[in-house]
Amino acid sequence: MQKKVKVLVVDDSALVRDILAQGLAQDPEIEVVGVAADPYQARDKIVKLKPDVLTLDIEMPRMDGIEFLKRLMPQYPLPVVVVSALTKKGGALTMQALEAGAVEVVTKPSVDIARGLGAMMTELRRKVKIAAATNVRAWKVNRAAPVNPIKVDSKALAESTDKVIAIGASTGGTEAIRRIVQVLPTTTPGVVVVQHMPPGFTRHFAESLDRVSAMEVVEAKTGDRVMPGRVLIAPGDRHMRVRRSGGIYLVDCEPGPKVNGHCPSVDVLFESVAKYVGPNAIGVILTGMGSDGANGMVAMRQAGARTIAQDEATAVVYGMPKVAYERGGAELVLPLGEIAGAILNLLNGRR
DSSP: OOOOEEEEEOOOOEEEEEEHHHHHHHHHTEEEEEESSHHHHHHHHHHHHOSSSSEEEEEEESSOOHHHHHHHHSOOOOEEEEEEESSSSHHHHHHHHHHHHOOOOEEEOSHHHHHHHHHHHHHHHHHHHHHHHHHHHHHHHHHHSSSOOOOOOOHHHHHHOOOEEEEETTTTTHHHHHHHHTTTTTTTTTEEEEEEOTTTTTHHHHHHHHOOOSSSSOOOOOOOOOOOEEEOOOOTEEEEEEEEEEEEEEEEEEOOOBBTTTTHHHHHHHHHHHTTGGGGGGEEEEEEESSTHHHHHHHHHTTTTEEEEEEETTOOBBBBHHHHHHOOOOOOEOHHHHHHHHHHHHHHOOO
């Protein structure tokens, strides 16, 4: 018999605690072992009940979820799914929570509560089980590793303006993407990114990256140009595709059916890059559950692109990179800390 995922629900609202506990308990693979009204209760119950996963509200009295995560993760690494309201404040706090070690985020419904609640609980049950399979110790190791500046051959980069770097990630990807993007110089060719994330949060993700990066980082919109010094993040409810227009590359961001369970989908991005950029592209697939991006990376490699997958030791979830490698899409498999340097080496014509 498969072991159930033990979950501790942390929220300051008694009503929300009941709703989440009852909704999670509908899944036979999940067992709610306890609830807590604040981080102080949660701390004691974590030690006593030893949950596999925590669901965590962020805006709570006495101690907010961000401060709790900052104290919890270095001492007791635990997969955490943030259950957050999509407000301006809530979105910014959620990004801080992901930076502090949370692995997934689920949005509380703000309108049409009755209808939205069912969809939210379906998503929460799925993400709790994903979180249970994560390697949070990899996050801790990656976080502790120093971010070293990279020596750059500016002349070589200046000659690679027609190139495109495409990155795809899911669970654990916000931190992985941050560690790559923040060390890329402004002379780096245009970067396009798909990170599986609910609608609304991708703008906050882009803003948080922009604050720590030399490159400009923005949430993409249709017609944006892929150009040196710019990183385009796919919106949370739009597929992003790259296309060529004369001598430049542009992106289209359009709604569409989910591909591999996701919109935006890494496969959709990578397949467009394979078609329109071909050998002028570099593809990178990072931590995440499932296989999204694997077929697209195969297509990129067949089109002559250079391709990199994150290795198992540094991936929070070794799903997407593993499948990409097994299907022959990944040319190189590297630790997270070496990927930015490898991108620049490939741009400079070195292996």
